[in-house]
Amino acid sequence: MSTAIRHDDLRKRNRAMVIAAVRRAGQPSRTEIAGSTGLSHSTISAISADLIAEGILVETKGTEAVSSKRGRPQVALGLAPDAAEIVTVVLSLHLLAVAVVDYSGQVIAAEERRLDTLTMSREALLGDCVAMVCRQIEARRAAGRRVLRIGMAVQGITDSVSRIMLWSPITPHAHLEFGDRLEAATGIPVTVDNDCNMIAVALRWRRPERYRNDFIAILLSHGIGMGMMLRGEPFTGTQSSGGEFGHMIHRPDGALCRCGRRGCVEAYAGNYAIWRNAGRWSEDEAPLADISDEEIRALADRARAADGPEREAFRVAGEAIGFGLGSLFALIDPAPVALVGIGATAFDLIEPALREAIAKTAGGQHNGEISFDIEPNEVPLIREGCTMNALTFVDREIFAPGAAPASTEGAA
Amino acid sequence: MSTAIRHDDLRKRNRAMVIAAVRRAGQPSRTEIAGSTGLSHSTISAISADLIAEGILVETKGTEAVSSKRGRPQVALGLAPDAAEIVTVVLSLHLLAVAVVDYSGQVIAAEERRLDTLTMSREALLGDCVAMVCRQIEARRAAGRRVLRIGMAVQGITDSVSRIMLWSPITPHAHLEFGDRLEAATGIPVTVDNDCNMIAVALRWRRPERYRNDFIAILLSHGIGMGMMLRGEPFTGTQSSGGEFGHMIHRPDGALCRCGRRGCVEAYAGNYAIWRNAGRWSEDEAPLADISDEEIRALADRARAADGPEREAFRVAGEAIGFGLGSLFALIDPAPVALVGIGATAFDLIEPALREAIAKTAGGQHNGEISFDIEPNEVPLIREGCTMNALTFVDREIFAPGAAPASTEGAA
DNA sequence: GCTATTTTTTCGAGCCTCGAAAAAAAGAAT
DNA sequence: ATTCTTTTTTTCGAGGCTCGAAAAAATAGC
Numbered sequence: 001m002s003t004a005i006r007h008d009d010l011r012k013r014n015r016a017m018v019i020a021a022v023r024r025a026g027q028p029s030r031t032e033i034a035g036s037t038g039l040s041h042s043t044i045s046a047i048s049a050d051l052i053a054e055g056i057l058v059e060t061k062g063t064e065a066v067s068s069k070r071g072r073p074q075v076a077l078g079l080a081p082d083a084a085e086i087v088t089v090v091l092s093l094h095l096l097a098v099a100v101v102d103y104s105g106q107v108i109a110a111e112e113r114r115l116d117t118l119t120m121s122r123e124a125l126l127g128d129c130v131a132m133v134c135r136q137i138e139a140r141r142a143a144g145r146r147v148l149r150i151g152m153a154v155q156g157i158t159d160s161v162s163r164i165m166l167w168s169p170i171t172p173h174a175h176l177e178f179g180d181r182l183e184a185a186t187g188i189p190v191t192v193d194n195d196c197n198m199i200a201v202a203l204r205w206r207r208p209e210r211y212r213n214d215f216i217a218i219l220l221s222h223g224i225g226m227g228m229m230l231r232g233e234p235f236t237g238t239q240s241s242g243g244e245f246g247h248m249i250h251r252p253d254g255a256l257c258r259c260g261r262r263g264c265v266e267a268y269a270g271n272y273a274i275w276r277n278a279g280r281w282s283e284d285e286a287p288l289a290d291i292s293d294e295e296i297r298a299l300a301d302r303a304r305a306a307d308g309p310e311r312e313a314f315r316v317a318g319e320a321i322g323f324g325l326g327s328l329f330a331l332i333d334p335a336p337v338a339l340v341g342i343g344a345t346a347f348d349l350i351e352p353a354l355r356e357a358i359a360k361t362a363g364g365q366h367n368g369e370i371s372f373d374i375e376p377n378e379v380p381l382i383r384e385g386c387t388m389n390a391l392t393f394v395d396r397e398i399f400a401p402g403a404a405p406a407s408t409e410g411a412a
Numbered sequence: 413m414s415t416a417i418r419h420d421d422l423r424k425r426n427r428a429m430v431i432a433a434v435r436r437a438g439q440p441s442r443t444e445i446a447g448s449t450g451l452s453h454s455t456i457s458a459i460s461a462d463l464i465a466e467g468i469l470v471e472t473k474g475t476e477a478v479s480s481k482r483g484r485p486q487v488a489l490g491l492a493p494d495a496a497e498i499v500t501v502v503l504s505l506h507l508l509a510v511a512v513v514d515y516s517g518q519v520i521a522a523e524e525r526r527l528d529t530l531t532m533s534r535e536a537l538l539g540d541c542v543a544m545v546c547r548q549i550e551a552r553r554a555a556g557r558r559v560l561r562i563g564m565a566v567q568g569i570t571d572s573v574s575r576i577m578l579w580s581p582i583t584p585h586a587h588l589e590f591g592d593r594l595e596a597a598t599g600i601p602v603t604v605d606n607d608c609n610m611i612a613v614a615l616r617w618r619r620p621e622r623y624r625n626d627f628i629a630i631l632l633s634h635g636i637g638m639g640m641m642l643r644g645e646p647f648t649g650t651q652s653s654g655g656e657f658g659h660m661i662h663r664p665d666g667a668l669c670r671c672g673r674r675g676c677v678e679a680y681a682g683n684y685a686i687w688r689n690a691g692r693w694s695e696d697e698a699p700l701a702d703i704s705d706e707e708i709r710a711l712a713d714r715a716r717a718a719d720g721p722e723r724e725a726f727r728v729a730g731e732a733i734g735f736g737l738g739s740l741f742a743l744i745d746p747a748p749v750a751l752v753g754i755g756a757t758a759f760d761l762i763e764p765a766l767r768e769a770i771a772k773t774a775g776g777q778h779n780g781e782i783s784f785d786i787e788p789n790e791v792p793l794i795r796e797g798c799t800m801n802a803l804t805f806v807d808r809e810i811f812a813p814g815a816a817p818a819s820t821e822g823a824a
Numbered sequence: 825g826c827t828a829t830t831t832t833t834t835c836g837a838g839c840c841t842c843g844a845a846a847a848a849a850a851g852a853a854t
Numbered sequence: 855a856t857t858c859t860t861t862t863t864t865t866c867g868a869g870g871c872t873c874g875a876a877a878a879a880a881t882a883g884c
Contacts, residue, residue: 005425006450007841010871013417031831038418040873045833071830072880214650230650237745238626238642247774248739251664252731261772319664327660327739333649360673362659419872422840443862452842457864483861484849 011047014039018047019056019395022077027060029074048077056083056103056398079104084398085145086390089133089152089182090382092195093117093170093222093290097379098132100140100147101387103394109136118289122173129178130185137186148397150182150190151390153198153382155225158241163192166240169223169258191393194241195219197234198385199378200227203338205388206381210373214335216328218245218321219378220343222291223258224266230332246270248327250320255283268320269350271296271343277313278303293342300346311349318350322357325370329363340375347374423459426451430459431468431807434489439472441486460489468495468515468810491516496810497557498802501545501564501594502794504607505529505582505634505702509791510544512552512559513799515806521548530701534585541590542597549598560809562594562602563802565610565794567637570653575604578652581635581670603805606653607631609646610797611790612639615750617800618793622785626747628740630657630733631790632755634703635670636678642744658682660739662732667695680732681762683708683755689725690715705754712758723761730762734769737782741775752787759786 014037021033028036034044051057060078083103090097094117099110111132117125137147156168163179182190196219203211213232219225224246228235236242246266247259254263258272267273272287278299303310325337339347351372358364375381426449433445440448446456463469472490495515502509506529511522523544529537549559568580575591594602608631615623625644631637636658640647648654658678659671666675670684679685684699690711715722737749751759763784770776787793 005422005429007422007870010417010419010422010840014872017417029831041832042834042874043872046872049833068882069830070828070882072832072878074831237743238747239745242744244742244774247742249735249773252662252735252769253772259774261774263772264774323661323664328743330656330659330661331649331740331743332654333651335650357664360665360675361661362656362671362673362676419839422871426841441862453863454843454865455841458841461864480851481861482851482859484847484863485851486862 014043015047015051016396018044018051019079019398020392022057022079023392023395027076027078029076031074033077052077054398055080081106082145084148084394085140086149086151086387086394087133087136087147087188088383088386088390089129089150089178090154090195090379090386091117091129091152091170091178092155092379092382096129096132097383098136099383099387100136101391103391105387105391109139111136117170118172120171122171122176125171125173126176126178126181130181133182134185137188147186147188148394149390150186150188151386151393152178152182152190152192153195153386154178154192155195155223157244158192158194159239160191160193160236160241161239163190165192191389193386193389194225194227194236194243195378195382196225196227196243197236197241198227198389199338199340199381200229200234200385201389202381202383202385203375204229205384210336211338214333215338216325216335217338217340219341220269220271220321220339221341221378222271224270224321228332245324245328248324250323256286258287265320265324269317269324269343274299274313274317274343277316278310280309296342297345300349303346303349314346314349315353317343318353319357321350322354322364323361325354326358326361326363329358329370330361334363334370336371336373338373338375340381341378342376344374345376347372426455427459427463427810428808430456430463431491431810432804434469434491435804435807439488439490441488443486445489464489466810467492493518494557496560496806497552498561498563498799498806499545499548499559499600500795500798500802501541501562501590502566502607502791502798503529503541503564503582503590504567504791504794508541508544509795510548511795511799512548513803515803517799517803521551523548529582530584532583534583534588537583537585538588538590538593542593545594546597549600559598559600560806561802562598562600563798563805564590564594564602564604565607565798566590566604567607567635569656570604570606571651572603572605572648572653573651575602577604603801605798605801606637606639606648606655607790607794608637608639608655609648609653610639610801611750611752611793612641612646612797613801614793614795614797615787616641617796622748623750626745627750628737628747629750629752631753632681632683632733632751633753633790634683636682636733640744657736657740660736662735668698670699677732677736681729681736681755686711686725686729686755689728690722692721708754709757712761715758715761726758726761727765729755730765731769733762734766734776735773737766738770738773738775741770741782742773746775746782748783748785750785750787752793753790754788756786757788759784 017037018033021036022028030044030048034041048057057077058080060076081102081104086101088099094114096115097112100108102108140147154165155170157166159166165176165178167174179190179192196217199217203217215229217227226243226245228243247264249263250265250268251263255267256262257264257267271291275291276285299310303314429449430445433448442456442460446453460469469489470492472488493514493516497512497514500511506526508527509524512520514520552559566577567582569578571578577588577590579586591602591604608629611629615629627641629639638655638657640655659676661675662677662680663675667679668674669676669679683703687703688697711722715726
């Protein structure tokens, strides 16, 4: 079960806490850190002296420090940008994006490429990805910097342990071992995560007052994805990335889904499903490969203009999402929901049916109104979440004495 | 976020670890504890000396210690039965059961009463419950013992924070504040939990080799309940007991459920639903108040004997559970399932449809066979889980120096 | 220039865990 | 019967860590 607590783990943990406090607060003084962590001033002083000596934190004087209060002025502490660098890799339909980010979170370099992910060979996909990452890392190496971690976010189901993309709608190939391949090519530790989980991570960093410990992010795009934060932790399946909200069963043996099964929520609420219903195609019609954002916007406009099959299609989508959320909320308690992606721009069209459906479920009845929020563009969120995920991982690696980038220990 | 780690928390935690190790292992020696916790022998020696001096642990020599090995023989440590007592309260349809259990887990006293929970007034239900608990506690007080905790398990949705039973099928009344009432009457801390969560806790204690960190217990009874263990923690909603598997939506706007909504899993797989379908009643027929176990067994026998409406009713039930599990497994990964309760005795009748349904879902396809296990009788499981839950809570209370029953600290 | 005020550092005390060595307790061997 | 082995448990000193109190540092106000 829970492992033992060694005596020296204590320092490690408290170092972690200090670093986390700085990352959260931005430019806190030692006194603020003492307040937010609950540790004593002396301890904070000792730990931050160590961290500064190791080059992990820096005293950032100039910045807006002048609170012009009496007494010794506070010295703001910040994350040392040079302490580390990380690389983020975001792979989605037709797009591969790589970025290098410094320890303070500033983007140093970015590269992006359009790929025909749907038709590429397995090797081409893996290879292109590895190549782009290697190119960036080489460049950083030439500049004398060391990348400590690679964080990858993919649209699809991942296995966080073996860091394999088990299945994805962006490619016909399955079981792509991005983790091993990137690690073999670079020698740098890699994580592979689902993009919607990264969206949830990003939302929490961006708006902690709204997205605190329990909330849900639903990506309404070609497919339907979900990222969930439960008790302050990103919720993943016990092994896979889990959270396949889009493939909960809405109507047993119902409409044909892109995944080959029938009746999934996605088969009623994904872009292709809306398109299919708006065009009065059969529910057995094989889902279309891709539908542009413009097309969805056009459908939404037509739905707003007149009552017709388009409006009905959005209604059906809302109903599917509503019943799905209802079932989800029967399991966990209702929580704030962020609707992300192009589909979220049509929230006005799906909201009535969604609320009506949710009101018919256990999750909707035990509680008051559920709060929805719209984020039309998912791409920056995914990048941001991926960045913060990788950085907090570095935060935790660095605690381990000996793993520090600067002189090991006796610097002070 | 995570709070600070004080210096003295360390001892507290390691004491907790030692106690937990003893509770798990039964009669371990100090050496075994050192092995299982990872702490050093000296630390174990110091902590166990403290715990023995405080009357929490005892050296239990006589018991089967003679391994007849060379060397100094091991001294087995056990939980001191006198260290504390707890009371468990199990409230289910027509039954109220109270038991007093000592610190080592032995039942000291038990009392049980049949109640007409469905027709009782709100006050009668609360009052009878409080009265029975008080009677037992008074008896223990007269014997000079102190009850340190009350653990209650109810069939229904609970709010673990306010310790209120929010809703229950066993009574028309809602928002019954068992926690506050029991605490006011006894002055002893109380927890109120959902019975299915307690089943999960019990299964983990009983068969840790099978029910380790991730598994699901489904209670097939008049209604459908669920208890889930995720990452070794009982999973509850963020506020309520959550896990209302029975009220996930199987068919939107479908059969009438006991909860008043439509299309819930329970409305197809609960005892009353099976009975309703077997009798070819309409799906709109208001669910029957109660169906005896004998009646269900008779239905199952008829279903086994000949193809008819009974067999179809069980098939429909299996299908509903299968699709429900499929949706659940889309969110979390598939895990071993324990089917508990009278309905589990008809597993042979529901299994084919269940597996067929699950195979049509995301949860069923990504993985191999899901393993099901049958536990026909839920009552002892609920009691056991409730007991272990309360005892481990005492385990954690006692760690806090000063809260120990014996002399505060300087005993050694 | 002095004082009040606030932040940060220093220092000694008190715990806690750990490793090594000693003590204890039994079976095995002579 | 006594000594040797082996294993468990305790003892003891060393090294770390956090904490509180007091000292030092740094600035605004007068």
